[in-house]
Amino acid sequence: LSTDSLRKMVQEQTKHVAICGGGLVGALNACYMAQRGYRVDVYEMRQDIRTQEIVRGRSINLALSCRGREALKGVGLEETIVKNGIPMHARMIHDRDGKRRPILYGTRDQYIMSVDRRLLNEVLLTEAEKYENVKLHFNHKLLTCNFDTGEMLFQNEKGDQVKASVDLVVGTDGAFSAVRKQMMKLSRFDYQQTYIPHGYMELNIPPSADNEFAMEANYLHIWPRNEFMMIALPNLDRSFTTTLFMPFDIFSSITDERQLMDFFTDKFPDSIPLLGQEALKKSFLSSKPLPMVTVKCEPYHVKDKAVIMGDAAHALVPFYGQGMNCGFEDCIVLNDILDQCGDDFAKALPEYTRIRNVDAKAISDLAMYNYVEMRSSVNSKLFLIRKKLDNL
Numbered sequence: 001l002s003t004d005s006l007r008k009m010v011q012e013q014t015k016h017v018a019i020c021g022g023g024l025v026g027a028l029n030a031c032y033m034a035q036r037g038y039r040v041d042v043y044e045m046r047q048d049i050r051t052q053e054i055v056r057g058r059s060i061n062l063a064l065s066c067r068g069r070e071a072l073k074g075v076g077l078e079e080t081i082v083k084n085g086i087p088m089h090a091r092m093i094h095d096r097d098g099k100r101r102p103i104l105y106g107t108r109d110q111y112i113m114s115v116d117r118r119l120l121n122e123v124l125l126t127e128a129e130k131y132e133n134v135k136l137h138f139n140h141k142l143l144t145c146n147f148d149t150g151e152m153l154f155q156n157e158k159g160d161q162v163k164a165s166v167d168l169v170v171g172t173d174g175a176f177s178a179v180r181k182q183m184m185k186l187s188r189f190d191y192q193q194t195y196i197p198h199g200y201m202e203l204n205i206p207p208s209a210d211n212e213f214a215m216e217a218n219y220l221h222i223w224p225r226n227e228f229m230m231i232a233l234p235n236l237d238r239s240f241t242t243t244l245f246m247p248f249d250i251f252s253s254i255t256d257e258r259q260l261m262d263f264f265t266d267k268f269p270d271s272i273p274l275l276g277q278e279a280l281k282k283s284f285l286s287s288k289p290l291p292m293v294t295v296k297c298e299p300y301h302v303k304d305k306a307v308i309m310g311d312a313a314h315a316l317v318p319f320y321g322q323g324m325n326c327g328f329e330d331c332i333v334l335n336d337i338l339d340q341c342g343d344d345f346a347k348a349l350p351e352y353t354r355i356r357n358v359d360a361k362a363i364s365d366l367a368m369y370n371y372v373e374m375r376s377s378v379n380s381k382l383f384l385i386r387k388k389l390d391n392l
């Protein structure tokens with residue numbers, strides 16, 4: 001056999017995978033699948049975020065917990081990310097009278113990390129690109145895919161249509177996944193989508209005049225006000241990304257500066273000097289609250305041809321800080337199952353649905369429950385007694 005025919009044979013036997021969506025989960029999964037020796041093409045609708053000055057999108061920072069760290073460890077990135085994050089050892093509760101009190105997450109040595117979403121995505125894309133069997137295609141929006149043939153159709157930035165044909169389509173294209181939309185046309189696909197009545201708006205607490213953190217750095221700060229809440233996570237530049245979660249009708253009842261200041265003076269008085277009055281007025285009155293959706297569906301796969309992961313499979317409300325973490329864990333779970341099934345997609349994908357679906361649904365319910373805990377239960381005496389007993 002000539003070298004050329006040998007190379008062709010190897011190429012024919014190598015599994016070819018298309019990952020649709022180069023966000024957090026897609027980029028990590030590209031690394032995992034590259035390690036398995038697959039030929040991986042990542043198709044991302046947006047421009048390459050590494051070349052952009054400002055990236056529009058969701059929350060600026062995220063809480064990374066041990067299930068996410070474990071997944072990053074699997075591709076050698078845990079240390080890089082942890083080095084660039086800020087440990088948060090406890091919640092810091094801000095009462096209405098300005099008093100602050102910490103509530104530990106677990107034992108004293110346990111903590112979660114505040115990490116920068118953009119940095120995380122950039123590091124993951126750069127890592128994926130290091131594998132010679134991975135190719136990244138930006139400005140490629142998935143239009144359709146055929147689960148019988150593995151053929152896919154994308155639109156590029158010029159508006160031209162681009163075709164591809166693969167052994168496996170992996171949908172990591174987020175909460176409004178185009179891959180999942182195609183799956184919804186198949187029979188016996190269960191789907192449930194719920195918008196909660198609350199929206200969120202991001203504000204910012206800048207560093208103090210002497211360029212220090214304006215509050216204690218190693219905490220996830222919470223202003224729980226029962227029906228709604230505000231939280232703040234620290235950033236490396238010593239600012240805090242501050243997120244207000246509130247029913248849409250309360251957001252829309254605040255329409256001018258006076259109403260806004262009355263509201264903050266009543267509900268979050270200690271936050272006003274931290275946010276800065278003028279900056280608060282400017283940000284709040286020029287922004288629109290964003291919605292939050294939960295998606296549950298089943299199965300996560302179609303035959304041996306497609307699988308959905310991350311938010312595409314299980315978008316969660318953000319209150320448990322587990323959406324990304326759970327999506328990262330999906331990558332380990334699928335990788336382990338592919339090991340057990342000897343890379344046989346026909347066996348591995350149904351097993352992935354069987355194992356992952358129950359866990360994802362459970363985390364989704366816990367995330368919804370934690371909204372009540374964060375905005376309300378942390379105010380109750382019973383909750384505090386229980387926490388104190390836990391930490392004895």
Ligand code: FAD
Nearest residue numbers: 021023024025045063142173174310311321322323324325
């Ligand atoms: P995404 O990050 O949405 O990425 C999907 C990618 O697919 C995007 O790059 C998109 O451009 C691309 N795409 C979409 N459609 C197409 C298409 N048709 N063709 C090609 N590409 C496409 N999680 C945590 O773990 N901890 C937290 O603290 C946390 N905080 C959060 C706070 C807020 C306010 C919100 C809203 C969410 C939070 N999350 C958190 C959840 C987390 O953001 C998501 O779970 C995570 O981003 C999911 O990653 P993903 O890669 O599945 O989807």
